[in-house]
Amino acid sequence: MAGDLDRDALTGKPTTGHEWDGIRELNNPLPKWWLYVLYATILWAAVYVVLFPAIPWFSGHSRGVLGWSMRGEFAERWAEGRAKQSEFQARIVAASIEEIRADPRLLNYALAGGRAAFADNCAPCHAPGGAGRKGGFPVLADDDWLWGGTLEAIEQTIRHGVRGSGAESRQSVMPAFGADGTLTEAQIADVAAHVLTLSGGAADDSANRGKAIFAEQCTACHGADGKGVAELGGPNLADRIWLYGGAKHEIAAQIAKPRIGVMPAWQGRLDPAAIKMLAVYVHALGGGK
Amino acid sequence: MDAVEIDDARSVKVQRDDGPMYASRVRVYPKAVSGQFRRLKWAALIVLLSVYYVLPWLRWDRGPDAPDQAVLADMVHGRFYFFWIEIWPQQVYYLTGLLLLATLGVFLASSIAGRAWCGYACPQTVWTDLFLWVERQIEGDRGARIRRDKAPYRPGNLVRKFAKHAAWLVVAAVTGGVWIAYFVDARVAVPAIVEGRASTTVYFFFALFTATTYLLAGWAREQVCTYMCPWPRFQSAMLDEDSFVVTYKAWRGEPRGRHVKDASWEGRGDCIACNQCVAVCPTGIDIRDGLQLQCIGCGLCVDACNAVMAKIGRPPELIGYATERNAQASRAAGGAAPARTRLFRPRTVLYVMLMVAIGGAMLWSLAFRAALDINVLHERNPLFVALSDGSVRNGYTVKILNMTHDRRVYTLAVRSPAGAEIRVVGHEGAEGRSAVLAAEPDSVATFRVYLTLPRAALTGESLPAIFALTDGARGETALRQTVFRGPAK
Structure with missing residues (x-):
């Protein structure tokens, strides 16, 4: 076979016979074992195709004689993780919220579980991390609570919801002072001016006129000093946090025809452990009392 | 003989x-x-x-x-x-x-x-x-x-x-x-x-x-x-005319041929074609073909040839480590020319300088590296929280890396923004400009930290936040800068 190959005139080495623009490629033969390694990898691929899922069909794919699948392995790992969780899950159900907070490992588990449950169920309205959303979805990370910021109060709110049909649901309704004709537009403007003074705004004549109306109409729910009554769901008007905006016209609009939010009751939709973990998580977002 | x-x-x-x-x-x-x-x-x-x-x-x-x-x-x-x-x-x-x-x-x-x-x-x-x-x-x-x-x-x-x-x-x-x-x-x-x-x-x-x-x-x-x-493929780039490589001194060895005892050496080279250099070569090459890709420069052929030269009474080093420059000089002179060794060449000096620089930098950093480090992650959800008194709070995850083998107590202080109060979750007593925290030996301790800044002190939407962690016993301080975010004005 050597005789079939041309030899390069200069070096005397055989060439492959391939020629491009007058340049001929010298033959530097590859060792045979290298070729055999290539064959071995082909053989390996053939064995692999038989043993493992490899060939796609129009629907599905070949299964491989070992029966292994990535999904199957994932399911196994998932089940292993679930089994490890079940011990904690049982302890969370049995423990009181205070006991959970006292045990660092349980607390850690509850915070992680609460974070996951929050992302799945609560974040659509309250935003990730409890950052809240404009238009009446309260921030859960601040120090202002409509229905109380203790662990018990938070758990109660999650369990029974706000303004739902359940017997224990949080209930509060603010009258539409403008829409039902209780107050005139001018009176509403005066009340709004007064409300702004509660959180440090300067008082003017309008605000002074509004003060009397406030004392008459609003103090039952918002308190004499406007600091709110959490048991009744009367929001604190003397702080710098506004659910529907803190500009005067926004406050006036809320007095005239209030927007009122609702929150579903999660008891029955989430298991008891998840509700406890959520309460612990929300409490730890930064504003828990 | x-x-x-x-x-x-x-x-x-x-x-x-x-x-x-x-x-x-x-x-x-x-x-x-x-x-x-x-x-x-x-x-x-x-x-x-x-x-x-x-x-x-x-x-x-x-x-x-x-x-x-x-x-x-x-x-x-x-x-x-x-x-x-x-x-x-x-x-x-x-x-x-x-x-x-x-x-x-x-x-x-x-x-x-x-x-x-x-x-x-x-x-x-x-x-x-x-x-x-x-x-x-x-x-x-x-x-x-x-x-x-x-x-x-x-x-x-x-x-x-x-x-x-x-x-x-x-x-x-x-x-x-x-x-x-x-x-x-x-x-x-x-x-x-x-x-x-x-x-x-x-x-x-x-x-x-x-x-x-x-x-x-x-x-x-x-x-x-x-x-x-891959090394043999670019050895040509690594060698130059002053590198010592195993060389068959053809001008001395050729013409080669079998030598009969006591025959004259006139008109022939010192190589007696005994092929000992080929027999001992671990890569199976003939060094007499010159420098080649397969030569690993081990010098075993030098040993083999020197033993033969001693037996036949000829000078050693027919095969030996030689530079291309010396080889050319000898070839031109038709015999041994005075050998020149140039160890200090631009490339060798450059290599040594680079090695000294890199090695020195490594030693310097090893000698003076901190046994302490701090990582701070600014909370992004939410970026900031407005509190009921109007102040703004930012959350951070602070990780203290204690690289010593003792339990250490540190002071975490906030150097910026001015007026910010620090609070560490789980260390509720610690409020003010600094907090005292501990980290277990050879481990990373993670803390959740809040900075609260009065609205009046919030001079922009984003302020630099600087945490300083001090190991009281060693006087070592690690700094980390991140941001403090507030609402747009």
């Missing part, structure tokens, strides 16, 4: 049929040789293999919370220990530095002495040398091995072959086992492997390194250097 053995050794190049696209392997039977370079190679082999096999057994006391193996890459806990040095995963740049030093070191060695690394220190060379030695003890030297391999089947030969492979496998298994001991404590790993108690992962790597040692040093040998290693 002693009789010189004439070998009919031919180089792989000559024996190989260069015709087909795929070449059959030509078996190389390197002959035993003695001489100064062989002694140097034995010395290198003994030192390097001793370091490899013994190092994992050395101990270094680091206290009760850390392993006491002097050199250990603890993959499970993410620590690398080297005597008094401990490296955390984020300091893996030291490994980068070592690799740079190694690369430059090989560049430097190459520019001075050709492929000295390949010939003396490369693991492939060292273990192949060891395996060749084992082979010689069992199957005999070159001549005996060639005869046996050519001879028809005989049970005695089979027993020898079997014994050789068994011995190779033992050496390979020890090599593979010791490799594991660099990653798992030797006093735990080695007994576990021997007694069958080790994990599947350990056995997998043990088997992998045993198999690669056995295959590469026993079977592949020079094939690794010739076909698999």
Whole structure:
């Protein structure tokens, strides 16, 4: 076979016979074992195709004689993780919220579980991390609570919801002072001016006129000093946090025809452990009392 | 004058049929040789293999919370220990530095002495040398091995072959086992492997390194250097006319030919065509063809030739380490020209300077590196929280990296923004400009930290937030800058 190959005139080495623009490629033969390694990898691929899922069909794919699948392995790992969780899950159900907070490992588990449950169920309205959303979805990370910021109060709110049909649901309704004709537009403007003074705004004549109306109409729910009554769901008007905006016209609009939010009751939709973990998580977002 | 053995050794190049696209392997039977370079190679082999096999057994006391193996890459806990040095995963740049030093070191060695690394220190060379030695003890030297391999089947030969492979496998298994001991404590790993108690992962790597040692040093040998290693491909770029490479001094040796005792040396070269240089070559080349890709620069042909020259009463160094410049001068002079050695050349000086710079930087950073670091992650959900009194709060996750082997107490202070109060969750007493926190030995402690800034002090939408962590006992401080966000005005 050597005789079939041309030899390069200069070096005397055989060439492959391939020629491009007058340049001929010298033959530097590859060792045979290298070729055999290539064959071995082909053989390996053939064995692999038989043993493992490899060939796609129009629907599905070949299964491989070992029966292994990535999904199957994932399911196994998932089940292993679930089994490890079940011990904690049982302890969370049995423990009181205070006991959970006292045990660092349980607390850690509850915070992680609460974070996951929050992302799945609560974040659509309250935003990730409890950052809240404009238009009446309260921030859960601040120090202002409509229905109380203790662990018990938070758990109660999650369990029974706000303004739902359940017997224990949080209930509060603010009258539409403008829409039902209780107050005139001018009176509403005066009340709004007064409300702004509660959180440090300067008082003017309008605000002074509004003060009397406030004392008459609003103090039952918002308190004499406007600091709110959490048991009744009367929001604190003397702080710098506004659910529907803190500009005067926004406050006036809320007095005239209030927007009122609702929150579903999660008891029955989430298991008891998840509700406890959520309460612990929300409490730890930064504003828990 | 002693009789010189004439070998009919031919180089792989000559024996190989260069015709087909795929070449059959030509078996190389390197002959035993003695001489100064062989002694140097034995010395290198003994030192390097001793370091490899013994190092994992050395101990270094680091206290009760850390392993006491002097050199250990603890993959499970993410620590690398080297005597008094401990490296955390984020300091893996030291490994980068070592690799740079190694690369430059090989560049430097190459520019001075050709492929000295390949010939003396490369693991492939060292273990192949060891395996060749084992082979010689069992199957005999070159001549005996060639005869046996050519001879028809005989049970005695089979027993020898079997014994050789068994011995190779033992050496390979020890090599593979010791490799594991660099990653798992030797006093735990080695007994576990021997007694069958080790994990599947350990056995997998043990088997992998045993198999690669056995295959590469026993079977592949020079094939690794010739076909698999990239180094020969760019050796031309690493060598210059002042590098010492193994050189056959053709102007002295040619015309070569068999020499009859007491015949005149007039009109002929010193090479008596005894082919000893080919017979001893571990890569199966004929150095008389000149510098070539396969030459690993081990100098065994120098030893072989010098022994022959001594026997026939001619001066040594017909084959020897020589530079291209000296070789050309001698060729032009038609005999030995005065040799010139130029160790200081721009490239060698540059390599040394780079090595000193990199090595110095590494040593400097090792000597002065902090045993303390702090990482701060600014909370993004929510970016900030407006509080009922109008102040703004930002959340941070603070990680304290305590790289010492004692429990340490630190002061975490906020240096910016001015007026910000710090609160650490779980350390409710600590409010103000700083908080006292503790971290367990050799670990990362994580804290949730809030900064609260009065609305009046919030001068922009984004302010720099600077945390300072001070180790009171050592007076060491680590700083970390991040941001404090507030609402748009």
